[in-house]
Amino acid sequence: MDVLDDGGSARRRELLDAAYDYVLTHGLRDLSLRPLAAAIGSSPRVLLFLFGSKEQLVAEVLARVRADELALLTELDPAATLAEAAVTIWAWLREPRRRGLLVLWHEAYGRSIADPDGPGGRFAAESVGVVLAALARTQPADVRDSADGLAQRTAVMATLRGAVLDLLATDDADRLTAAVEHAARSW
Known part of the structure; x- marks a missing residue:
């Protein structure tokens, strides 16, 4: 279960760091939220809540x-x-x-x-x-x-x-x- 702490900011930073590491290994071309979320210990719903959209996550x-x-x-x-x-x-x-x-x-x-x-x-x-x-x-x-x-x-x-x-x-x-x-x- 994802627990948002500090209004989501600490968890957001943690997930952004993990997403960055994931993208360094897997690239952007076939990036999909479901496999990304599973790999970084989150869910697509939480990623969308914290980043607004897949596009915003990619931009970050x-x-x-x-x-x-x-x-x-x-x-x-x-x-x-x-x-x-x-x-x-x-x-x-x-x-x-x-x-x-x-x-x-x-x-x-x-x-x-x-x-x-x-x-x-x-x-x-x-x-x-x-x-x-x-x-x-x-x-x-x-x-x-x-x-x-x-x-x-x-x-x-x-x-x-x-x-x-x-x-x-x-x-x-x-x-x-x-x-x-x-x-x-x-x-």
């Missing part, structure tokens, strides 16, 4: 994904160069324990492009903005504010996203690390 899970992305980006050394930031981000991304998160990021990214009016509809566009802003902090002001600075940040972001997709497809972290480090020498 995607907000957690965004929080993980922001945590990584805010940990970047403010004295790092653009190249050092790229290599640091890649080291974090390539860790085997991040695979579920990487799959979820790309699934959420694709969903937001395919259904911009759905839950997490701005996920892709916001992701671009978040990454570009974090990378901008690694550039000197005169470069940061130039078209060339934006092009450099975009090249880093595109390289990292491509490397992540390749990593998920091949699991060849050594080859991709060499490629990212090679590209970083030009930034």
Whole structure:
């Protein structure tokens, strides 16, 4: 039996954490409330009561994904160069324990492009903005504010996203690390 405590907020946080862990393993594509609820020790009725709808629950899970992305980006050394930031981000991304998160990021990214009016509809566009802003902090002001600075940040972001997709497809972290480090020498 589900017991709502603290007006539901403590249980809501607990279930959101569990749903996030579930989605990291199972993805969003075939997400259904009944199997999710059973896996996390709840019921579809309680999930709907606490989150309002499946779409709202998905939106909140995607907000957690965004929080993980922001945590990584805010940990970047403010004295790092653009190249050092790229290599640091890649080291974090390539860790085997991040695979579920990487799959979820790309699934959420694709969903937001395919259904911009759905839950997490701005996920892709916001992701671009978040990454570009974090990378901008690694550039000197005169470069940061130039078209060339934006092009450099975009090249880093595109390289990292491509490397992540390749990593998920091949699991060849050594080859991709060499490629990212090679590209970083030009930034």
